[in-house]
Amino acid sequence: MRSSFILRASLCCSRPQYKAKLPTMKEMVEQQMEVQQKAMGKVAIYPHHVMTRSVLECSAELIKSGTFVSSLLELRKTAADLRCISFSAPKAHWDAAVLLVKSNPDQAEFEVWVNPQVPGYDDRNSAAAMYGMWENCISCGAVHAWVLRPQRITCKGLDEFGKEKCEVLDGMRARCFMHELDHIKGKTIIQRALDPEFVVSGISMSQKDLWPANFPSAEAYVTPPLHFFDYVTNQVVVPKGMEWWCGQEASPSSQHFHNQRINQ
Numbered sequence: 694m695r696s697s698f699i700l701r702a703s704l705c706c707s708r709p710q711y712k713a714k715l716p717t718m719k720e721m722v723e724q725q726m727e728v729q730q731k732a733m734g735k736v737a738i739y740p741h742h743v744m745t746r747s748v749l750e751c752s753a754e755l756i757k758s759g760t761f762v763s764s765l766l767e768l769r770k771t772a773a774d775l776r777c778i779s780f781s782a783p784k785a786h787w788d789a790a791v792l793l794v795k796s797n798p799d800q801a802e803f804e805v806w807v808n809p810q811v812p813g814y815d816d817r818n819s820a821a822a823m824y825g826m827w828e829n830c831i832s833c834g835a836v837h838a839w840v841l842r843p844q845r846i847t848c849k850g851l852d853e854f855g856k857e858k859c860e861v862l863d864g865m866r867a868r869c870f871m872h873e874l875d876h877i878k879g880k881t882i883i884q885r886a887l888d889p890e891f892v893v894s895g896i897s898m899s900q901k902d903l904w905p906a907n908f909p910s911a912e913a914y915v916t917p918p919l920h921f922f923d924y925v926t927n928q929v930v931v932p933k934g935m936e937w938w939c940g941q942e943a944s945p946s947s948q949h950f951h952n953q954r955i956n957q
């Protein structure tokens with residue numbers, strides 16, 4: 694848009710015409726990789742000390758301060774540069790209970806939660822319906838962990854202006870919210886995994902056909918990346934918000950298990 698404006702302006706002035714050189718696909722990819730690499734340098738990697746302890750709640754005074762506004766702006770930019778669907782303050786070395794989340798990867802803006810809470814979240818005796826998923830994390834290297842989380846949650850907290858909000862979340866939005874909530878509490882997917890067998894490398898995720906049958910569990914074995922295993926209906930499902938992305942999977946190994954059901 695900007696280059697066409699410059700070209701039109703030069704025509705009006707009867708100056709020599711210069712065709713704007715559009716970047717090639719290779720240049721655009723290189724540019725994007727450079728942006729991501731630069732943003733990656735700002736990310737705290739587990740077990741960095743900010744990733745291993747609860748962060749501070751934000752006071753009403755802090756939320757109104759210029760420091761908060763500029764830190765939030767920086768957090769948003771880092772998350773956008775990294776093309777994350779969710780992000781949280783500890784990942785950017787910010788000691789504050791702030792998380793960002795989108796409902797799907799194509800949503801333009803992040804929603805902001807300050808001092809987020811999920812009542813009953815740590816209740817290990819809860820009978821809530823659960824999804825299992827292979828999660829990964831920008832702060833945990835190439836690790837993937839099988840993590841069980843409630844299918845729907847009620848979230849309480851503040852928006853970026855300090856106004857109270859309470860919402861019921863489901864699908865990928867709920868999953869990402871809980872992932873970031875764990876970071877705020879000093880936990881990662883490694884601590885959330887059921888057992889050490891439920892933590893594997895990224896490379897091994899693309900070699901699932903070489904795993905022992907039903908490793909590390911029948912549910913985890915049949916569930917491809919980006920999908921949920923629904924423990925109520927006993928089948929693999931596409932998470933709400935990930936419909937397009939799951940449809941674009943190109944890896945044959947990740948398609949071996951689509952729509953497989955257990956015990957049916």
Ligand SMILES: [Zn+2]
Nearest residue numbers: 830831832872
């Ligand atoms: Zn994470």
